[in-house]
Amino acid sequence: MTQSAATLVYDIRNSRYLNITGRCTLRCQFCPKHNGSKQVHQYQLALENQPSADEVVALLGDTTAFDEYVFCGYGEPTLNLATLLSVASEIKARGGKVRVNTDGLGNLFHRRNILPELAKCVDSLSISLNTDTAAAYQEHCQPKLKGAYAALLEFIELAPHYIADVQVSAINGLAEVDIEACRKIVEVAGAKFKQRELGVVG
Secondary structure, eight states, rough: GGGSSOOOOEETTEEEEOOOOOOOSSOOOGGGOOOOOOOOEEEEESSSSOOHHHHHHOOOOOOSSSSSEESSSSSSSSGGGHHHHHHHHHHHEEEEEEEEOOOOOOOHHHHOOHHHHHTTSSEEEEEEEESSSSSHHHHHOOOTTTHHHHHHHHHHHHHHGOSSEEEEEEEEEEOOOOOOOOOOHHHHHEEEEEETTTTOOO
């Protein structure tokens, strides 16, 4: 597959999604890509390499035609941070809105607080909490980085201080996960809680 044939942008409802990396800091056992599929709706999201900002900007289209642009694929968008920031800044310059779907491990991966950088060009964050305990997180998400769950909780606590619209999700149906405990973690941090359902993607 050539990069030109890869799906770098895809549309769901009235939002344009930006697929900027296939790399991830997690190996979530419920993720379709670990179960043989890299498809969302009719779109195949496999990437052979990380696209440059110029490649993605060329595919933005008319920013007034979309409710928002969402950085989301089967990888963690903050791992391609330079492209994310550059493309998001261009969207904002054109009057568009930007959301980033993240596993909340960007600070841990980059070894610094990236929220001030995101705050300059991102309107909203959607963070995946997934579980209410470190043990369940280790079982279901299988993080590649040490201290991932603690770093995720810290990111959730920090995020609302930088970005006004922060939504944090957990998945109803995962074994040994207390969805109400997840809700409490999120609400104490001052973010909005979203309950997702196991097996529903996009």
